Structures are given as structure tokens and as C-alpha cells.
Amino acid sequence: xxxxxxxxxxxxxxxxxxxxxxxxxxxxxxxxxxxxxxxxxxxxxxxxxxxxxxxxxxxxxxxxxxxxxxxxxxxxxxxxxxxxxxxxxxxxxxxxxxxxxxxxxxxxxxxxxxxxxxxxxxxxxxxxxxxxxxxxxxxxxxxxxxxxxxxxxxxxxxxxxxxxxxxxxxxxxxxxxxxxxxxxxxxxxxxxxxxxxxxxxxxxxxxxxxxxxxxxxxxxxxxxxxxxxxxxxxxxxxxxxxxxxxxxxxxxxxxxxxxxxxxxxxxxxxxxxxxxxxxxxxxxxxxxxxxxxxxxxxxxxxxxxxxxxxxxxxxxxxxxxxxxxxxxxxxxxxxxxxxxxxxxxxxxxxxxxxxxxxxxxxxxxxxxxxxxxxxxxxxxxxxxxxxxxxxxxxxxxxxxxxxxxxxxx
Amino acid sequence: xxxxxxxxxxxxxxxxxxxxxxxxxxxxxxxxxxxxxxxxxxxxxxxxxxxxxxxxxxxxxxxxxxxxxxxxxxxxxxxxxxxxxxxxxxxxxxxxxxxxxxxxxx
Numbered sequence: 001x002x003x004x005x006x007x008x009x010x011x012x013x014x015x016x017x018x019x020x021x022x023x024x025x026x027x028x029x030x031x032x033x034x035x036x037x038x039x040x041x042x043x044x045x046x047x048x049x050x051x052x053x054x055x056x057x058x059x060x061x062x063x064x065x066x067x068x069x070x071x072x073x074x075x076x077x078x079x080x081x082x083x084x085x086x087x088x089x090x091x092x093x094x095x096x097x098x099x100x101x102x103x104x105x106x107x108x109x110x111x112x113x114x115x116x117x118x119x120x121x122x123x124x125x126x127x128x129x130x131x132x133x134x135x136x137x138x139x140x141x142x143x144x145x146x147x148x149x150x151x152x153x154x155x156x157x158x159x160x161x162x163x164x165x166x167x168x169x170x171x172x173x174x175x176x177x178x179x180x181x182x183x184x185x186x187x188x189x190x191x192x193x194x195x196x197x198x199x200x201x202x203x204x205x206x207x208x209x210x211x212x213x214x215x216x217x218x219x220x221x222x223x224x225x226x227x228x229x230x231x232x233x234x235x236x237x238x239x240x241x242x243x244x245x246x247x248x249x250x251x252x253x254x255x256x257x258x259x260x261x262x263x264x265x266x267x268x269x270x271x272x273x274x275x276x277x278x279x280x281x282x283x284x285x286x287x288x289x290x291x292x293x294x295x296x297x298x299x300x301x302x303x304x305x306x307x308x309x310x311x312x313x314x315x316x317x318x319x320x321x322x323x324x325x326x327x328x329x330x331x332x333x334x335x336x337x338x339x340x341x342x343x344x345x346x347x348x349x350x351x352x353x354x355x356x357x358x359x360x361x362x363x364x365x366x367x368x369x370x371x372x373x374x375x376x377x378x379x380x381x382x383x384x385x386x387x388x389x390x391x392x393x394x395x396x397x398x399x400x401x402x403x404x405x406x407x408x409x
Numbered sequence: 410x411x412x413x414x415x416x417x418x419x420x421x422x423x424x425x426x427x428x429x430x431x432x433x434x435x436x437x438x439x440x441x442x443x444x445x446x447x448x449x450x451x452x453x454x455x456x457x458x459x460x461x462x463x464x465x466x467x468x469x470x471x472x473x474x475x476x477x478x479x480x481x482x483x484x485x486x487x488x489x490x491x492x493x494x495x496x497x498x499x500x501x502x503x504x505x506x507x508x509x510x511x512x513x514x515x
Contacts, residue, residue: 045450326454380483
């Protein structure tokens, strides 16, 4: 069969899956594309769910990855409300739970990740939610407003963004974190302290070093969070943001190699040459860091969507990018480049008190990662420095009177 | 509606009616104009929606914020008329706007 007539089936109609379909067409692929998604709506962007959208600054149209007409106009058979039951890799067929089956020449798994749930009494009460889908976000938005209170369980980026959005909507917010500081797993102490202080100054309360034993409710609705120290915090809604798990069950059942994520190479190909995996569900090589990683970010989803579209459309695959991500809280824009792993030195450029600074993670004098708060030049130059792997002049990097252009030159 | 013409690096023109209130970036992405990636969806976080604003339209597209300016500072192929299209809000006054797209957004 010629490549041009290959049938591409994409399982998962999120940011990664929707983008893969769009890049396939952009790169000139003319074969049929079937895009299968569980949710009732076409692919949309998730990052705004805890940011601009939650604050009411973006509507549903703005969330959509493409206009609804895009799919029909571009020959993409979009099947919503559809769930894949199993993959038969030998017969190159996916079987849907509704009894239908679709055969493929290339299969792209873009099934994403699901929020890790709290296995605690009362976690099924109305108002206890995670934030993986637009439907959850709708429920959260409806629960917030003046006089309401939000309990955020887990001091990660999504939790902090939701707390900031809750404050913007006039609601009270408390963040409960079992570690001694927020962002404990993803950021250095300087950044954690900065975010805690910034949130506190805007009325967010923190309960650190304390776990959650369960939830209290009335009439099926959450009314409070029970802490491990015996206290109960009253709330109208509870957002559980304690990480995510890859939706890799279909891949596992199909015999694909998985290791907390479907293992892929730098063209997003799995252990089955006809099957690819992209986005949050995949575990991919990060050559700069000499390890495999599972990345939950738009940048990664798009990079891998381009990789697979390139392979199928017969184009060369671009070399790997320096991974990046961002977070919006209040008037803060945090931009992160690279992976803060294996660092042997942390260098802060600028003064956190000015809310404009950057934390550089160095290893052997090379920049491995940068976390930039309202500091776009540090982020942009940091990406270049990470990619170049050259030894950076520490004194210049620490000196804000030396421009990042000069540091990176 | 404002008519906006996006000219790809290879010369292909796309003229599109864009609803006021959207950004120039959204007008392109929602109509599948290739050449504007907009990875971050309009948060001014990635500099992958870089465009060159036709000289006649520069004043009407407004001033760059400090954030946009610094992001552009490090983008490739930046010219005095470079903008991040997610930061240009479409209004009726931009009816007829012409923007050119760079060869690559990365």
C-alpha cells in the first residue's frame, strides 16, 4: 500500500491527537484520518482550564484547538463520545466499545493522562474534583465566587493556578500540601518560597506538612476537608491536584512496552513499528539529560505530534527541542525551560522581591534548566544556553546589569 | 468582521474574515493558516506566532508590551515590524490588515 493511501487512526482527541491530525494535513498527508475521542467536544486546549478560562477571560470557542468545521473540511473523521476497547496489533485494528472496529496502517495513541485520585472517604462527594477535562473545569468554575471557598489538595502548578483564579473570582482559597513547601517536587526552594509568599499576600492560606484523610459532606455535597492532624477545613469545593497517571492500559494490553508511559523513540514510535504514542501518555528520550521522561506539557504534545506527522507524511523528523512549559498566576508569568535534574548548582538572577527573577539550574557549569518569573529574556536565552550545552560565565549570568543577549552571546 | 491577509513565507496568501475580539493569531490558527504555530495558545509565553506587520498597518496594531518586546528580542529573524500575533487584538480598524509570516517559528 502506498503511503499516501495509508489510513491513520488517532486514539485520543486532545491537544496531542488533534494537533497530529492537523499537522498530518499541513504536511500534505492525503490518506484518511480517523480521530477517536471519549469526550463530547472536539479537541481543546487544557492549560487555560486552570488559568484564563477559569477566571472567565476565555470562552469555550477560545479553548477549541480548531473550529468544529475544520475536521470535516480536512477529511478528518472525528468520532466523539467514542471509546476504544482494545487494539489488535496483529490485525492492525482498533475495536470500539460500541462494537465498531476501525483498521489502521498507522495508529497514534494520544490517550493522555488522568488525574491521580485521592483514595479517601468522601472523595466521591459532589464538589470534589480534579481538573483534567472541560466538564470538571465547568463544575469548578460554577462552585467559585464571592463568599465561596476552595480547598486545593496538592501544591503543584495546577493547584496554585486554581487558587489564584479562585482569588480572582472573589473566593477564599486554601492550599493543602503534605510536603513542607509547595512545588516541592518540581521547583527549588527559592521558587517555592516566592510563590508561597506571593499567594499569601493575596489571601491564599497554606496548610503545609499535613495530609488529607477524607472529606465531609452534606446532601452528597462536599462541605469540608479532613486533615491528618484532626482538623476539618470548611470548603464549597475541593480540587485534587496530586499528579497524573498515563492512560497506558490500551497500549499495555496490546503488548507495547510501557514503563509509566508508553515507551517511544525520538520519532514517537512505540515497540510496534505501526503504532506511535504522543503527549502525556508517552515516555520519550530526553537526549540532553540522558534519560527517558514522561512530560505533561503542550510543548511536548506538539513536538511529538510533529514527529509522528513527519514520519507518516515522509518528512524528516526535526531534532529534539528543549522542553518548556509555563504557568500563569495573578500577574506572574512563570516560564520553564529544560529539566531541573542532576543540577549541582542553583543560581538566582535578579531579586525575587521584585517579582522579576530567574532560577538557573547548572551542571558542570552548563545551564540545564531555567525557571523565569516575569523574565522573558532569561527564559528565551536560557533555552538557547540549554541547547548549546556550553559553559556559561557564572559572574555574568548572576549580574542583571549584563544583558541575557550578552550572557548567551 | 475584519478582513486579514496572512502571507506565508512562500507567498501563499490567505485572506480571512476575523471576528473582532479575537487575536490576529487566533484568526490564523482557527482557520488553519500554516506558519503560525502559537504553541502556548496566546499566553505570550512561547514566541511561535511571530509575524511581520505590513508597514502601512504598524501604527494601528498598537504598542508592544515589555513582555512581547523581550520575547521577540530572542526570536529568529526579527525585524522592526515584528510582532507576536497573539498580542494584536482584532478590531474593525484592522479591516484590511496584511501580515507576513516568517520561514519558521522555531
